[in-house]
Amino acid sequence: MKGQRTGHHTVSRLTVHIVWATKYRYDVLVGELKPRCRELLVQICKAEDVRILSGVVSKDHIHMHVEYPPKLSVSDLEKWMKGRTSRRLQEEYPHLKQRYWGRHFWGAGYGAWSTGNVTEEMVQAYLEHHRNPNNGDDSVFILED
Numbered sequence: 001m002k003g004q005r006t007g008h009h010t011v012s013r014l015t016v017h018i019v020w021a022t023k024y025r026y027d028v029l030v031g032e033l034k035p036r037c038r039e040l041l042v043q044i045c046k047a048e049d050v051r052i053l054s055g056v057v058s059k060d061h062i063h064m065h066v067e068y069p070p071k072l073s074v075s076d077l078e079k080w081m082k083g084r085t086s087r088r089l090q091e092e093y094p095h096l097k098q099r100y101w102g103r104h105f106w107g108a109g110y111g112a113w114s115t116g117n118v119t120e121e122m123v124q125a126y127l128e129h130h131r132n133p134n135n136g137d138d139s140v141f142i143l144e145d
Contacts, residue, residue: 003051003067005069012069013117014068014116015115016065016112017063017064017113017115018066018074019061019062019063019110020078020106020109020111021061021062022060022061022107023104024107026060027059036089037057037085038055038057040084041055041085048068048072048080049068050067051068052065053067064081065115078110082105082106082110086103
């Protein structure tokens with residue numbers, strides 16, 4: 001399969017679409033802040049072995065579609081991206097401190113949706129195949145109510 005990650009004992013392709021916004025949805029990612037924010041996100045992803053599949057830096061929010069290693073959680077990845085970009089942008093652009101006096105550049109939450117090439121229908125068909133095997137093996141058990 002294209003784009004798979006391989007480890008010593010693992011094969012994976014974990015992808016997620018992540019969205020987060022600036023605090024109060026202020027339109028601050030404009031001018032030179034926009035390319036600098038993009039540059040910081042690219043650096044963070046390289047450092048954490050995360051592949052950016054696509055992304056958009058809008059004036060008040062970020063969309064990213066990334067592929068990440070199984071050792072990372074989406075919440076840790078998001079925490080690092082928001083925390084590191086917030087700190088660096090506020091250090092480099094002092095005018096942001098006037099608007100974000102509490103040092104909170106990003107809003108508190110984020111959205112994350114898993115993506116990939118295996119649909120729920122494909123998983124259900126696979127499990128159904130193993131639920132009713134043709135070889136007469138009745139050692140199969142079902143993990144649902």
